[in-house]
Amino acid sequence: MNMINKEPERHEIEALLPWHAAGSLNRRDADRVEQALAGDGELRRRYDIVREELAETIHLNETLGAPSARAMEKLFAAIDAEEARAPRRSRSFDLAARVSEYLSRFSPRALAWTATAAMLAIVVQATVIASVVVEKGGKSNYDVANIDSDGSFAVVRFTTQANSGDITNFLGAHKASVVDGPKPGGLYRIRLSAAPLPRDEVSKIVKQMQSESKIVAFIAAAD
Amino acid sequence: MQATSDEVLIGRIANGDRLAMQVLFTRYHVRVFRFVVRMMRDASAAEDLISEVFLDVWRQAGRFEGRSAVSTWLLAIARFKALSALRRRPDQELDDETAEAIEDPADDAEVLLEKRDKSAQIRKCLSGLSADHREIIDLVYYHEKSVEEVAEIVGIPENTVKTRMFYARKRLAELLKAAGVERGWP
Numbered sequence: 001m002n003m004i005n006k007e008p009e010r011h012e013i014e015a016l017l018p019w020h021a022a023g024s025l026n027r028r029d030a031d032r033v034e035q036a037l038a039g040d041g042e043l044r045r046r047y048d049i050v051r052e053e054l055a056e057t058i059h060l061n062e063t064l065g066a067p068s069a070r071a072m073e074k075l076f077a078a079i080d081a082e083e084a085r086a087p088r089r090s091r092s093f094d095l096a097a098r099v100s101e102y103l104s105r106f107s108p109r110a111l112a113w114t115a116t117a118a119m120l121a122i123v124v125q126a127t128v129i130a131s132v133v134v135e136k137g138g139k140s141n142y143d144v145a146n147i148d149s150d151g152s153f154a155v156v157r158f159t160t161q162a163n164s165g166d167i168t169n170f171l172g173a174h175k176a177s178v179v180d181g182p183k184p185g186g187l188y189r190i191r192l193s194a195a196p197l198p199r200d201e202v203s204k205i206v207k208q209m210q211s212e213s214k215i216v217a218f219i220a221a222a223d
Numbered sequence: 224m225q226a227t228s229d230e231v232l233i234g235r236i237a238n239g240d241r242l243a244m245q246v247l248f249t250r251y252h253v254r255v256f257r258f259v260v261r262m263m264r265d266a267s268a269a270e271d272l273i274s275e276v277f278l279d280v281w282r283q284a285g286r287f288e289g290r291s292a293v294s295t296w297l298l299a300i301a302r303f304k305a306l307s308a309l310r311r312r313p314d315q316e317l318d319d320e321t322a323e324a325i326e327d328p329a330d331d332a333e334v335l336l337e338k339r340d341k342s343a344q345i346r347k348c349l350s351g352l353s354a355d356h357r358e359i360i361d362l363v364y365y366h367e368k369s370v371e372e373v374a375e376i377v378g379i380p381e382n383t384v385k386t387r388m389f390y391a392r393k394r395l396a397e398l399l400k401a402a403g404v405e406r407g408w409p
Contacts, residue, residue, distance in 0.1 A: 015385045015388070015389055016385075018363050018364065018388055018392070019363060019369065019370060021364075022363055022364055022367045023367065024363070024367050024368060024369040024372075025369070026369075045407070045408075046408055049406050049407075049408050050392075052345065052406075053345065053349075053360070053364065053392065053395065054364045055342075056342055056345040056346050056349060057349060057360055057361065057364035057365050058364065058365055059342070059346060060346045060349055060350065061257050061261070061361065061365045064256075064257045064260050064261070064266075065266065066252075066253045066256060067252060067253070067256045067266075067269070067270040067273055068270065070270065071252060071256070071270050071271075071273050071274050072245075072248055072252070072274075074271070074274040075244075075248065075274040075277050075278055075281075076241070076244075076245075078274065078278050079241065079244070079278065079281055082278075082281075082282075163288070165237065165285055165286070165287075165288070166288070168285070169285055169286055
């Protein structure tokens with residue numbers, strides 16, 4: 001028999017029993033618990049108590065009923081009202097969103113866990129931005145602003161963690177748009193304003209953007 | 224056929240797809256509703272609140288980063304909104320605690336019948352737990368959330384999740400014992 005004699009270890013395993021009963025433990029911990037249960041009669045008895053609690057919690061919740069159709073009606077009425085007030089941008093050519101959806105098919109955790117996937121994400125990010133930069137039309141924030149010398153500009157390098165959704169939101173929040181890139185070092189030239197701004201105003205915007213360290217790896221004002 | 228993943232639905236919602244919003248709502252509204260009902264103990268308020276939860280999803284789908292499961296994100300939004308609503312009703316938790324503390328003066332026929340029914344007793348005592356304990360028990364047992372996910376929803380460290388779950392179960396055992404149900408634990 002494989003009974004757990006060490007009290008701290010048994011306590012640790014016992015703490016996991018609710019999650020084991022609900023099936024939400026990772027494989028490693030589930031195996032540890034299974035092994036412990038196999039050799040410990042007292043732990044099995046306690047596990048039965050946990051399973052009883054789980055069954056009654058489900059029973060209790062299932063008796064709570066469901067919301068009426070009014071909830072969905074209310075939701076869509078609110079959405080209608082919002083759309084009437086401030087319609088979202090056109091989706092006729094929303095490449096950024098399409099790429100965002102494509103990327104969302106991958107597990108973000110998996111992307112984070114493997115260096116290979118991280119490299120892929122970097123390449124995809126660069127490709128996304130680069131491809132949108134050379135496209136014409138549409139209303140995405142990635143869209144090319146008319147390349148001329150009017151306005152105020154900055155160069156920026158995005159962090160490797162920033163996905164297309166992050167970048168779209170970031171540019172949208174700052175009313176900026178990509179006008180060129182990627183340049184050597186993964187830099188993009190972005191337009192901060194259609195009108196030339198005073199230098200201190202540009203510095204202020206750049207500083208604000210710089211504070212978003214999850215998105216921006218580097219940023220500087222540019223001519 | 225594989226159902227469209229939650230993450231793909233969120234991507235479509237971010238792009239203004241109302242049908243995707245409808246699918247996500249259909250998929251989760253009952254669970255979110257029950258989670259909120261257990262927190263607020265008010266089905267009517269919970270029904271109002273879930274519309275707001277999904278409206279937030281509509282507004283913020285573009286910011287969803289996929290670092291947690293969509294269901295975890297939904298429950299975190301629901302929890303925040305329910306707590307905000309409860310804060311506007313400061314008497315709510317007092318009622319809960321009072322109800323928990325009140326002991327039956329005498330067992331009537333119905334209570335006696337209940338005492339014979341261990342399952343009913345457990346459910347009654349589950350309802351008598353404090354808001355924090357009800358919440359963690361529901362998240363683990365009913366919403367099948369992992370330690371990490373509960374930590375994210377509730378905003379507490381993972382070790383605290385385990386400790387809180389232990390004390391919730393211990394409190395449940397005490398309530399059951401007081402109700403005449405001895406389970407030999409803890």
